[in-house]
Amino acid sequence: MPTDALEYHERTKHSPRSVREGASGLNFDNKPRPYKAYIDLPTKPLADRIRPPQQPALSAIAESTPDGDPVREKPTLETVTALCYYAAGITKAIERRGRTHLFRAAATTGALYHVDLYVVCGDLEDRGDDATRVESGLAAGVYHFDPRTLSLDVLREGDYRGVLAAATEHDAVADAPLSIVATSTWWRNAWKYEERTFRHAFWDSGTTLANLLAVAHALDYRAEVVTGFADEPVADLLGVDPEREAPLEIVPIGSGSSAGDPSDETPDLEPIDPDTEPLSPTEREFALIHEAWRAGTLEDGASAERWRSVRSDGPIGRRDPGNGERIALEPVDSETASSRPLHRTIRRRGSCREYARESISFRKLSTVLDRAVRGVPMDVRPADAPPLSFVDPYLLVTAVDGLEPGTYHYHPAAGELERLRSGEFRREASHLALDQRLGGDAAVCLYFLTDLEAITDAIGDRGYRVAQLEASLTAGRLYLATYAHRDLGGTGLTFYDDVVTDFFAPRAAGQTPLFLYTMGHPA
Known part of the structure; x- marks a missing residue:
């Protein structure tokens, strides 16, 4: 009998103990090639000239339909x-x-x-x-x-x-x-x-x-x-x-x-x-x-x-807003936003390997969130769906000008951050991110969480794919929105699943993290 989504997710969670006990060396002699290579198939060259999309990246990613x-x-x-x-x-x-x-x-x-x-x-x-x-x-x-x-x-x-x-x-x-x-x-x-x-x-x-x-x-x-x-x-x-x-x-x-x-x-x-080249000596x-x-x-x-x-009366797997203090985002308008074209943004994009512990602008954070978290066009989302249908974004803020360090629940439809806790959490940010220093050095860590039991009850095991995908598609847009700004960098990191849930409790009780995206000034 196939392993269902909830069991799979539970069995693949990271914890400090599982990472410590499961650590093993990688066999680089058996590393698979990162390409699929067919044997004796005809090929069709693509166009000699790549015509780059000139639209500003911040505009291209804002499409929610x-x-x-x-x-x-x-x-x-x-x-x-x-x-x-x-x-x-x-x-x-x-x-x-x-x-x-x-x-x-x-x-x-x-x-x-x-x-x-x-x-x-x-x-x-x-x-x-x-x-x-x-x-x-x-x-x-x-x-x-x-x-x-x-x-x-x-x-x-x-x-x-x-x-x-x-x-x-x-x-x-x-x-x-x-x-x-x-x-x-x-x-x-x-x-x-x-x-x-x-x-x-x-x-x-x-x-x-x-x-x-x-x-x-x-x-x-x-x-x-x-x-x-x-x-x-x-x-x-x-x-x-x-x-x-x-x-x-x-x-x-x-x-x-x-x-x-x-x-x-x-x-x-x-x-x-069709025949393909072996990926590695032993697969x-x-x-x-x-x-x-x-x-x-x-x-x-x-x-x-x-x-x-299958349609729901509202979002699935998300949590309602609470009574915390609300901070309205301050995104710049299209006239003053970065005009870096999409093709240059994609070429510039990397995965930041070291952050400088410097504050980033609240307006730039606001602009990144505003453009990237407007909803992604997916067949399973109704046309009148809110910006996010299956996942909740939580922020751990360590260094943003004018924004108190602490944790926040982002409500994209309202364009507001709801303060959950105030405090300096750099050490915790590093620990949550699999004890990687990069998490603690980032100006912002953005986690996407969902209630997987609610998801699978509503739309079955395939809903697991959909929730993961809504999180990662949005994170992909966060990458592009980040690198549209000359002085910002970002990267995704892995995390200790249940430790993240506990850290954002009680709001995140019953939810589990699906994706972690970090951003800040590259060192």
Whole structure:
């Protein structure tokens, strides 16, 4: 019997004792490669020139709905290039101790890059006269994005969008000229993090898709994250074995290009099992990961549509505001906000490894929170949903000008912080963050917590994925909002689960942390 979400979460919690007793060295001779390398598959080069999205990052991340321009022209090969590159491409190379380290566009745990992107599209012709369209478009097919070569591996030829439409029974997928599917290859992360990899699958796909949504919206295309789909048909479409690599989310891009009736338009889905290079000399399996994935799967498109249609009278897993003192945020307006373009922000983004113990501006903190925590477009969230539907943001503040150090509950709909406790908590901030000094040196630690029992009671085991994803998508936007400011840096950290709950009690009683994001001045 599969391990359900609550059991999985409980069994993968960190505590001071579990970390102390579970510490072991890593076998770097067996470290998996951070890329999926196919053997003898044809490839399609992406566009020679990457056209960077010029919209300011703070504007691009503020989109809380999937809306794009309804008359926007169909995406092109250039569009696919920008989407893939700025979501999962190699954006910088850093020399350290005689070795070159390649970093991707989005933050991932341990820089192990276990999330891959697949493109499923109809014919995408580049705009221009007939003479320039022939070789520069992208034929209908199923492709895997290879960030090493900035190219697409050709998995299937033909229009298979109907498979995704049938697996989701979601209009946005059926109407999209292209969709991008995110997957996780478990071993590429489990080499270091073992069973916690199922958590990291949603942490890391969330930060990746935060970039993808921002780029799509900056280019004025409709885009949202679809979490409800029949898992096995999507895995079969991509030619992946869920015990090793599983589909996580689907992101339809654009509109007005229906895949038609799947029974009439979609080619027969013949099985494929393309050969790939071994990830490492010895690949280990962690049964708990696959069991947790299996517990939340959906059988077919009708099941996905029923699951998606479950609605609550209000947010699930969150806590009501209390009677604490309220401090209104003071975000700057669009005229005076940082105008750093999205493409430069993504290239600048890093994961800060050392903070200076200096105060940050309250207005900059306010602006980061205001733009990043407006809600993410997900299929399971109603159109009139509040900014956050499944998680609560709690702040541990150590150094913000004009804001008393202490703990706060952030209420994004009201744009207010509610003070919970006042006090100097640097030592506690470090301890909560797995006794990492970085947590104590940060100006702000922002935790996303939820009541998992309430989530799974309301929307089942797949709700675990959704809650993790809402937290990580929002954290991905926090990354971008932070690095849109020249003097700020940020990073995600791991934490002692129950110690965090106890620290934010009594407000957080019954909740559990899902993500920790820190920010401050880089040293």
